[in-house]
Amino acid sequence: MPLSLAHQSLEELGGHSSVLARQRRDHAELDRLMRHCESTGPSRAERRATFQEIVRLTFSHAFAEETVLWPALRRLVPDGEELTARVEEEHQQINDLVAEILSTEPNGPWPERLVAEAFALIRQDIRDEEDVLLPRLQEALGHDAVRLRRLGSAWESVRRTAPTRPHPAVSRRPPGNALAGVPLSAVDRARDALSPLTGPRGRRLTTALTAAVLAACAVAALRHRRR
Structure with a gap:
């Protein structure tokens, strides 16, 4: 059985710029942020910011995983379809939970139960990726550091321009997610920059903006299929 990423050295992962090392760093940062959010110290405002x-x-x-890594896993690993379907389902569950959390009133009570459920799913997703999917990808690539670094560069490029919020109606696979990614990323990053805009008016504005983008994406996807 392939060795979990958690038990491999940086050299075994293919070096600092390997996709495996990049994934593990993100996972470690997520764990740090979740533990901080769960601690009793932060105020409600700090918890929401975290x-x-x-x-x-x-x-x-x-x-970035769904656009770059999981298609590669499906091509290279015999049971890649089954493996990626399971983690995509986890991603969808996280998506739905986080969307529900973000819909709660910013000045209302902290949604403790929903946040705990979301964090549990994120942690399960990290374990599945580090213990199963990513080691299988590493094995399929023959532990080739050059190929792992190239994949890491592609993954990082997508991650830096990816959507930053949940979009339950968007496909989890190419080409649907790729077609939606650029316009949704622009919307999300604008919303991140204008995060002080809250309340019913702010929610109506961002909902209308997202709906317009999704409609444009649906038209683009239809045109793509007709070609």
Whole structure:
């Protein structure tokens, strides 16, 4: 059985710029942020700010996986379809939970139960990736550091321009997610920059903006299929 990423040295992972090392760093940062959010010290405002950091990292990270890594795993590993379907289901569950959390009133009570469920799913997703999917990808690539670094560069490029918020209606696979990614990323990053805009008016504005983008993406996907 392939060795979990958690028990491998940086050299075994293919070096600092390997996709495996990049994934593990993101996972470690997510764990740090979740533990900080769960601690009794932070105020409600600090908890919400930390949660927003978790959301941005979680969704850009997952989008890059679904666009770059899981298609490679399906091509290279005989049971890649089954493996990626399971983790995509986890991503969808996280998506739905986080969307529900973000819909709660910013000045209302902290949604403790929903956040705990979301964090449990994120941690399970990290374990599945580090213990199963990524070691299988590493094995399929023959532990080739050059190929792992190239994949890491592609993954990082997508992550830096990926959506940063949940979008339950968007496909988890190419080409649907790729077609939606660029416009949704622009919307998300604008919303991140304008995060003080809250309340019913802010929610109506961002909902309308996202709906317009999704409609444009649906038209683009239809045109792509007709070619």
